[in-house]
Amino acid sequence: MTGSEPKATPDLARDLGLSADEYDRIIQRLGREPTYTELGLFSALWSEHCAYKHSRVFLARLPTEGSRVLQGPGENAGALDIGDGWAVVFKIESHNHPSFIEPLQGAATGVGGILRDIFTMGARPIAILDSLRFGDPGEPRTRRLIEGVVAGISWYGNCFGCPTVGGEIAFAPEYGGNPLVNVMCIGLVRADRIFRARAEGVGNPVFYVGNKTGRDGIHGATMASATFDEHAEERRPTVQVGDPFTEKLLLEACLEAMNRGAVVGIQDMGAAGLACCTSEMPARAGTGMEVELSRVPQRETAMTPYEILLSESQERMLLVAARGREDEVRRIFAKWELDAVEVGRVTADGWLTVRHHGEVVAQVPVRALAEAPRYEKPTVRPAGLKELQTFDPLTLTEPADYDEALHALLASPTIASKEWAYRQYDQQVGINTLVLPGSDAAVLRIKGTRRALAVATDGNGRQVLLDPRLGAALAVCEAARNVSCAGGQPLGVTDCLNFGSPERPDILWQFAEAVEGIAEACRALELPVVGGNVSFYNETVQAKGTPQAILPTPVIGVVGVLEDSERLATQWFKGAGHRIALLGPDTVSLGGSEYLWARHRLVAGALAPLDLALERRVQAATQAAVRAGLALSAHDCSEGGLATALAEGCLTGPETVGCTIDVPAATRPSLALFGEGPSRVVISVEPARSAEFEGLMAESAIPWRWIGTTGGARLRIRVGSTIAIDTVVEGLEHAWRRGFERHVA
Amino acid sequence: MKIRVLVRLKPGILDVQGAAVKRALVGLGFPDVADLRVGKVIEVDVDAPSEAQARSRADEMCRKLLANPVLEDYTIE
Amino acid sequence: MKIRVLVRLKPGILDVQGAAVKRALVGLGFPDVADLRVGKVIEVDVDAPSEAQARSRADEMCRKLLANPVLEDYTIE
């Protein structure tokens, strides 16, 4: 069998994505030429995806510690202590490329992967959030992508039985040939029952559990090998297909085996499947592992060791059991109608020894596989960025009709209602969802406690393009602000960094700056980053051959806690006669705004400055107002500025209500209405409690003012002395409801 | 002209549906099911002067919409 | 023994999926699609000494599980 395999050479190494230096390094570490299978192991474990070769040095800048951190980066997911003996486990992952090749299955398997990351920690998944980016929704191709991706998330999440409670969908031409599909999952586990992906205990049995192994998603380079024997046709690597039903069984079986104490360590077979698990698990524990590949349940005939090791078939786990509990493990998985096969054991020698029908096909020190090279490649500030930033949006003509401008903005797909998507998602299974999709953050109760969790994702590629450091910091702030608006105290962050090729210095500069911005914001807001994901090479090769990178898009997921689940807020006004306050600074900008894009198709200008200390105080004040029951509604100002935030307050609730607003004159009404800037929150208050609210604001030491009252059927906004907006809410609602849906339905 | 199109998963692609149905049948007392795969049958009535033309239209339809080239093969009968 | 089972909606029952696919095809430039219906094809490999026996097993499978008599007819080929 292995006889038919090619000999390892520098050329073959290159085909497998390893550089000449890397190949030499392998020979050094082994003291000999690697076998073909060993080369496969290195190519997978030293790939950008598994080894973070280009990003590690930068990611080291992120703050990962905090009093609540039970598990930081490095495991399947991060974990935070949320009191009452509970821990929240969460992580975000990208599945961009697979979703472009096959939208439905790509997105579905993305959901499957992140769910497994959560329940391998011993946690039961309680919520999913999906953060999506697409090209122009007017294009048929984009429409098919959107429909496929949403259908895939819907199918997998719904069938598995985990609610999808939030996310985003934003649009820009740069995503046309490379959509982003980032999925975040949150789970709950007893703080003292967290499991880790470590192969502890020399002599412990190693179990393969879950679906059978096929040739799914094997590194395209296997094609090269196929030419060496007669199996060429059947060797063609195939698209991964999701099986949410098996995943659900895997969840129940794994949790049952864990609760019985039969499990020592466990890891999901994700990217680079078995190869990844058999080297990372012992590497983390300072042990070794030996496996017999012929025991691995296989769906296909004539699979080579290389293929079995690198297959990315879904719904599989590698599980290290406690010696003597083997039968118990088999019984539990049999009960759930799943394969559980002993394929090897933990050793003391620090080596990974892979056999196939008894014959050793790979023998490598696990550290060698785990210790991939790290690069600090050159970074260069992109040419032309200065010009972009110095563009002054105020030189553009003001709209003749601000009502029309607001309608257009609400109808812009990025701002418009995403109900078309989330009504296809089960949002409630588990009966924990106190706030469903449609408000700044989703809120989930924690049964058996008074507490609840608030979660949100955010990331604005336009702002990051114009100023990576500031833009990324703004993403952290907005996600946290969304959590604060629900009444939650942000506790931690997971980040998914979607960028172009790190081998391009200008792209790597964007990346380095963005990471720095996230680090600054997280330090200031005391938010540890406990897990995340880097997705490079998000670019499309255009007709002319020049690669077009996506907008640099860090997506930030924030999890926060509400001490009292009864004290929460949603973003919409609750009726007539309530006073409306605007918290935060007046400094806003049209630079990089949705207005500038929707109206002028421009991505340019300078972003409004960010004062992290003030941001923190505004969020604290917002949380306090919600906690005190003073805030009948709380909504942050993001895309579309104040006018959009107010309109959303009027029309996103079960009953619409108008409002009448007065704001000070600005250089241009468009700036006051549609200008975007951080640290701004709109809160509505019972008049009878105005004094109490004013007291709270005074204590908070933040700029704020009353700007109007709710009531009537119209949205009226006076800027200085001119009535800029005066229109019926119903019309705005129609624009907002149809803006996205009209492209897909 | 009635044309029958069969759309099946490519060989090697996990047939989630087929595997589940097979397991169910075995459980219902059909241990003699050695293998089972589930696909789609699409029956199209095409306005075409000749069978040959109807078939070639059906073939176009498959390439344009009916079959997903990444996952599925199709045959026309 | 390979047996092919076709499961289709009963004639009287509106095939919403088929109608949608037809609409899509017309939109893609196939106005010549007069009618279109979507069904399932289930290919079973049955361990049986004779074709006749394999068929009768397949028939049992249909009655027991593969087809829902309220909605579907089946044919064995």
Added chain:
Amino acid sequence: MRFGVVVFPGTWSDCDFHYVISEVLRQPVKYVWHRDRNLDDLDCVILPGGFSYGDYLRAGAVAGRSPVVEALGPFIDRGGHVLGSCNGFQILCEAGLLPGALMRNECLQYRCQSTHLVVDNVDTPFTRGLRPGQILGMPISHGEGKYYCDVATLARLKQNNRIVFRYATADGQVTRAANPNGSLENIAGIVSEEGTVLGLMPHPERAAERTMGGTDGLLIFQSLLGSLVEDGSFLKR
């Protein structure tokens, strides 16, 4: 009253029903494994929502032929009650314990949204606490909830007043627009001849607590318990 919540591979509303029955209704409840045929110590069996066996062939098809479902026949004969919600309704139809079938939603998409149900029949153990024409708010979450049956069956259902819930507008109009999945005559739930088996697509367990956005779902359980809480909002309507 002793409840049993059935667990099939792929069921996911089991924990939600269990929680509502034990924590909200404070009634004895246990899980019943799909291979179990012994329902002796139970008064009411719940078939919860989910994707039993992945619903890979047809929703509820495989579960509809499982041991526990076979045991439902005798259980019903000796006066036991059965409530099937969502996948549970699909399973009851597949098993022939209720007539008709549930087809793919007309929109060909999954739908998770709140709906209004108008109560047509208050003469069942599940609805005896309700008023005729009363309107209940309850969420749905399914991809295959379009109820279908042939003309003769529909006639029988009407004749014996077995249509219990229909999708309606907030003010009780049974309109096409209020029909979320294209169900025949907006049918959301029906009962068996004897009225002891209820199948409905909506999720009563998701409308059983104020904080979850309503308690109308609780009314079904409370009817079943034959007891009605004083502050039940329906009394004030």
